[in-house]
Amino acid sequence: MPEMNFEQKPGDIPGRKQKEMEIMRDFTMELRVRYTECDPMRVVHHSKYFVYFEMARTELFRANGGSHDQLERDGLFFVVVRADCHYIKPAHYDDLIQVSIHVEKVTRAKIVHRYEVRRDGELLTEAHITLALIDRDGKIQLIPKGMT
Numbered sequence: 001m002p003e004m005n006f007e008q009k010p011g012d013i014p015g016r017k018q019k020e021m022e023i024m025r026d027f028t029m030e031l032r033v034r035y036t037e038c039d040p041m042r043v044v045h046h047s048k049y050f051v052y053f054e055m056a057r058t059e060l061f062r063a064n065g066g067s068h069d070q071l072e073r074d075g076l077f078f079v080v081v082r083a084d085c086h087y088i089k090p091a092h093y094d095d096l097i098q099v100s101i102h103v104e105k106v107t108r109a110k111i112v113h114r115y116e117v118r119r120d121g122e123l124l125t126e127a128h129i130t131l132a133l134i135d136r137d138g139k140i141q142l143i144p145k146g147m148t
Helices: 048-063 068-073
Strands: 026-032 076-087 096-106 110-119 122-135
Touching (some): 048 110, 048 122
Antiparallel strands (some): 076 122, 096 110
16 A cells, blocks of 8 residues: 655645646536436435535546546545535436535545535535545545645
8 A cells, every 4th residue: 555645745646647736626517417317206316416426526536636546556445434415405307407516624534525516506405525535454544635
């Protein structure tokens, strides 16, 4: 397993490809709700929002030069340790929605993301998800400085 140094530059972090880059803390993606994500009333099933959140989280990591493949080859894995979701209004089949992620807090051992799902600017769902970084043995690893 790679040794993690808190003095590393962002480009030196496992899973990061680019050197000396600004870390993005916000990212928004747009997607169209698919029929398979809905219940018989054409409302997005509550569990599908967590898929949307993971998609946004992956795209934010990618936009910051990260690679889950490389991270996993290095023996490191992000795991969800807490999830809190507030469903305000439903999204429906064929809606065009925006899923936003914001890095709210990074500690030595956790990353907290805030999510918002909107349709035409109207807030539909908000959530907070806390991640930890673990090794292959399931032991918590320190979050390298600069990783989001």
